Amino acid sequence: MKELISGFGFAFKGLKYAFATQLNFRIHTAAGFVAILAGALLHINNSEWLWVALCITMVLLTELLNTGVETLTDLVSPGYNKLAGHVKDITAAAVLITAIFALISGLVIFLPKILLLVTHHAA
């Protein structure tokens, strides 16, 4: 039980480190909160909530993996190294792909509801 609790402690330490050092992690966390707020205000349904939860999880997960890989790369290759650059570019690309997926999902879920709201108010 003690090991389980200290395991959570290490995980929170990792989250705190990513949040403190990575601007992109803070931006994506804020975007996640905005999506949750929009979901509540626009009364999205259960399956839409699952898509929102999946997108937030995947973006933050890839951000955390990217931070881990970047940190490890800086540890093993502090100086310039072409391969080290490729490693960082590849994990950055993983974040980009996931963020694009989240953006498209967000548009599919929220845009029709926002347009309906706007046209309803305009009429």
Ligand SMILES: Nc1ncnc2c1ncn2[C@@H]1O[C@H](COP(=O)(O)OP(=O)(O)OP(=O)(O)O)[C@@H](O)[C@H]1O
């Ligand atoms: N050791 C290195 N050798 C070669 N190229 C590197 C190296 N470190 C970084 N780069 C190149 O610079 C880019 C930015 O690296 P950096 O470590 O600043 O990443 P970042 O995404 O800006 O991370 P951070 O959020 O820590 O600032 C990498 O994607 C890579 O192309």
